[in-house]
């Protein structure tokens with residue numbers, strides 16, 4: 001698998017978070033390595049209006065059958081962390097209070 005560090009191109013100050021922007025392969029590899037982790041789906045153009053929390057195992061954010069680039073190379077990017085505490089900074093990164101996700105996925109119930 002490719003090095004995770006090389007994919008962390010988005011400016012996230014907390015190194016416990018890995019941001020996948022334009023790297024679906026790296027993202028899907030991360031999900032395979034950290035099935036206990038959490039994923040935040042957010043707009044590529046950083047915005048406070050869409051910051052959604054999922055578990056890494058959620059089917060709505062991990063399906064290799066979709067078209068290449070569907071997860072991280074179009075309108076959205078993914079921020080991944082091993083614990084809820086790790087991903088709690090992502091809303092702040094997007095201009096919201098800490099841990100204030102706009103939504104917690106109703107499918108995987110993180």
Ligand SMILES: [Zn+2]
Pocket residue numbers: 053054055058059060061105106107108109
């Ligand atoms: Zn989900």
